[in-house]
Amino acid sequence: MTIDVLERNPKAETRLTVIDCDIHPTMGSLSDLNPWLSKRWQQHIVTYGELVRQGLAKTLSHPRMQPAVSRADAWPPNGGLPGSHLPFMQEQHLDPNGVAFGVLQPLRPNGNSQRNLEFGAALSAALNEWQLEHWTGRDKRLKGSIAVTQEWPEAAIKEIERHAGNPDFIQISLPPRSDEPLGRRRYWPIYRAAVEHGLPIGLHVSGVNGHTSTASGSPSFYIEEHHNNVQSMQGLVTSLVLEGVFEEFPSLEVVLIEGGFGWVPALSWRLDRHWAKMRDEVPHVKRPPSEYIREHIWYTTQPIEEPENPADLIHLFDWIGWDRLLFSTDYPHWDFDDPHTVFKVKLTDAQKRQLFSENAARLYGLG
């Protein structure tokens, strides 16, 4: 019998520089956005609330593993939701884990999932101001994601233009489950704006836009829904490649956040094989799909794949490309990855630097 007992003390280890590509700031209630909402929308929230396309608008589609989807130790001692109190986030995560930069992924409200597009655009705009006021303006390590309403590209572009050039924002946030697959032309104006302003598109698992997370209906369990995020990611990657998005926008950069990465080699191999036989159907896809995937897409690491033989991770990284992986914690969520224990396989110092900070620094222009 082998017994592994982890006895490493992070304080005693060589300090890593960490860029955490997935941190969730939260707000107490929608009224926190009032300073940036017109009277009309403030009243709209009181009278009608949000109208997202699922049965229970105020909760998530499936009961979660832990209250507030969060680590049991992440509730601020002074009250409030996990992720709502910057000093506690600094004390519990940013400072002890050596976070040089943290990329904010505010998940609620979902401006991008509202049926009322004007309301969605107003929520997105307010959420962006809230990021600046409460987070990036108070801790220079934190960087925001520009929330936009992708089903109304004109409004999305206005929002991008409002913040492009502000170093406090480093990417544009879209939901992986949009009204149509993300490669469709209706979304291209957003990609054009992203390329023009040199901003990557960040796709964090989220979005309740009327589609279930599987193509064959609603999952029964949280464990099932949690895993099916992978299916959404595979679908959108396939759509982006086969619709020709990367031919049209050769400098577009896409980051898949919290959607895993173990599936990437298999999808690439399979797409290449199909493309070899059926490329005449998609003549605008001029190169093997794997090449677009390899050049245009990055993956955050959390929740990390944990193969039975930890060394198998090395094969995965070799296949995907070491320069494509971005460390993330998902703080304060329950499936948080700790930078000191996340990779259960021996990595060289150069590999660690790449995964923990250099790849993200290069992609996002940080450092």
Add this chain to the structure above:
Amino acid sequence: MTRHVVATVGEIAPGSSKLVTVKGRDIAIFNVGGSYFAFFDRCPHAGGSLCRGSIVRPADVTEPGTYKLAADRLMLRCPWHGWQFDLHTGEAWCDPTTLKARNYPAMVESGAQLTKGPYVAETFPVSVDHDYVLIEI
């Protein structure tokens, strides 16, 4: 193995825990209904602080929809990913052959007994009037 005094009885309320440092090691002490348990404070899965974990009673499931709380077992549940470890043995519920939370014997002694020896409280002032929680490392 040396015994170390880590708390007075009464200092850790039933159902709560205390983090102590012994020989440079962070140790979580739990009072579970008047019995004391000591664990190294890092979850063997990913390093979460077990001191912030909860004590839970596992459910035995005989078929879908039918379950019964186990009368004979309690588990320590990590605050991060919810890994559970047997309160008495430290064995992981999901992976008992390879993962184990390190635990230490914990016991209660009276101050009178302690001052008599042969055990000496190293850093914790002991009074004959109190009872103390000790762990053995």
